[in-house]
Amino acid sequence: MILKNLKSKGYRLTNARKIIINLLLIAGQPVDVFELNRLLIKKGMIVNKTTVYREINTLVKERIVKEIQFKDGKMRYEIQLKDNHHHHAVCQMCNKITPVVSSALEKTVNQLEENIIKENEFHIIEHSLEFIGICNKCEPSRAESTGLPDIKRRNPVPTS
Amino acid sequence: MILKNLKSKGYRLTNARKIIINLLLIAGQPVDVFELNRLLIKKGMIVNKTTVYREINTLVKERIVKEIQFKDGKMRYEIQLKDNHHHHAVCQMCNKITPVVSSALEKTVNQLEENIIKENEFHIIEHSLEFIGICNKCEPSRAESTGLPDIKRRNPVPTS
DNA sequence: ATTTTAATGCAACTAAGTTGCAATTGCAAG
DNA sequence: CTTGCAATTGCAACTTAGTTGCATTAAAAT
Ligand SMILES: [Mn+2]
Ligand SMILES: [Mn+2]
Ligand SMILES: [Zn+2]
Ligand SMILES: [Zn+2]
Numbered sequence: 001m002i003l004k005n006l007k008s009k010g011y012r013l014t015n016a017r018k019i020i021i022n023l024l025l026i027a028g029q030p031v032d033v034f035e036l037n038r039l040l041i042k043k044g045m046i047v048n049k050t051t052v053y054r055e056i057n058t059l060v061k062e063r064i065v066k067e068i069q070f071k072d073g074k075m076r077y078e079i080q081l082k083d084n085h086h087h088h089a090v091c092q093m094c095n096k097i098t099p100v101v102s103s104a105l106e107k108t109v110n111q112l113e114e115n116i117i118k119e120n121e122f123h124i125i126e127h128s129l130e131f132i133g134i135c136n137k138c139e140p141s142r143a144e145s146t147g148l149p150d151i152k153r154r155n156p157v158p159t160s
Numbered sequence: 161m162i163l164k165n166l167k168s169k170g171y172r173l174t175n176a177r178k179i180i181i182n183l184l185l186i187a188g189q190p191v192d193v194f195e196l197n198r199l200l201i202k203k204g205m206i207v208n209k210t211t212v213y214r215e216i217n218t219l220v221k222e223r224i225v226k227e228i229q230f231k232d233g234k235m236r237y238e239i240q241l242k243d244n245h246h247h248h249a250v251c252q253m254c255n256k257i258t259p260v261v262s263s264a265l266e267k268t269v270n271q272l273e274e275n276i277i278k279e280n281e282f283h284i285i286e287h288s289l290e291f292i293g294i295c296n297k298c299e300p301s302r303a304e305s306t307g308l309p310d311i312k313r314r315n316p317v318p319t320s
Numbered sequence: 321a322t323t324t325t326a327a328t329g330c331a332a333c334t335a336a337g338t339t340g341c342a343a344t345t346g347c348a349a350g
Numbered sequence: 351c352t353t354g355c356a357a358t359t360g361c362a363a364c365t366t367a368g369t370t371g372c373a374t375t376a377a378a379a380t
Contacts, residue, residue, distance in 0.1 A: 012357055014357085015345095017358090048359065048360050050359080054358080055358090073336075074337095075337090089280065105268050105272050112264070116249055120249065123295075126291075132284070132288065135281075135283075172378070176327080194367090233366080235367085235368090
């Protein structure tokens with residue numbers, strides 16, 4: 001188990017650590033630190049943001065958590081379960097996240113990675129693939145707009 | 161041309177705009193705002209950072225420039241040329257960027273996108289695919305380390 | 321040359337994430 | 351159960367990318 005593994009490496013099983021891991025397991029999808037904090041408070045536990053950042057970075061370092069960057073300027077974190085490699089489709093309007101799994105795709109990507117390693121002399125460790133779009137719930141409101149949806153980004157394009 | 165297109169839409173062909181577009185064309189790879197500013201200064205032109213951000217967001221809005229997020233907390237921008245869709249391999253250590261092109265991959269991705277649209281009822285606008293690894297120049301120094309390379313991220317994992 | 325409005329510079333601001341350090345706590349050993 | 355030590359935590363101050371309001375400047379159409 002995750003906790004066993006951590007303890008064996010000299011990490012302590014602190015309250016914050018256990019709850020954060022649990023919340024990430026329950027979430028089952030990428031969450032940002034703000035959201036994680038909200039979940040912690042809901043569980044009746046207030047953890048300083050510094051601690052949250054440090055804890056998450058520890059989990060990233062131990063390859064228990066994976067970082068994902070969308071385009072809204074905040075890192076998101078998702079627990080890494082065995083044989084659960086997947087990607088995401090993100091709604092530009094409401095940020096809804098849908099997992100995307102495709103063995104055909106992974107096969108093609110792996111093939112490509114091998115080619116890159118051979119041809120470009122570049123050792124590839126991982127890849128990051130995200131799909132950006134509009135979820136079916138947000139689709140209706142998009143029709144009325146200019147076609148370019150309101151992107152939830154940190155640096156929003158000013159509405160002309 | 162790009163400038164013609166912009167003028168026809170009511171944008172003015174200012175000095176800053178013309179130089180920024182030119183620098184992005186010359187760069188031919190994703191650059192962040194800090195780097196862009198350095199290039200502007202080298203061209204003998206000092207442009208206020210607010211202007212640079214605003215200009216780039218205008219170009220993004222007009223689909224002339226594409227935003228790319230690696231994991232170092234800064235957005236990068238790359239000019240969008242016709243029929244030049246591609247991805248990137250990024251060195252975790254020196255940030256060297258290598259373009260990745262594969263028609264086989266795009267075909268698989270397009271197929272997958274169609275499936276997502278049908279099955280998940282999610283309208284997909286674009287995808288973002290980046291490969292993370294170690295370039296051949298940085299490879300030697302990696303061998304001596306723990307295996308986990310020093311990642312150039314904003315929130316660096318503390319070296320245990 | 322005049323006018324109109326897009327673009328610019330500036331300074332102050334926001335928000336994500338980091339750091340140094342002192343106080344706390346997990347936990348192993350006795 | 352107590353003690354000791356290193357890992358963890360909280361706090362406050364800091365850094366950095368990016369944003370905003372407003373007064374000023376400058377494309378460019380007439
Ligand atoms: Mn996921
Ligand atoms: Mn490129
Ligand atoms: Zn949505
Ligand atoms: Zn490198």
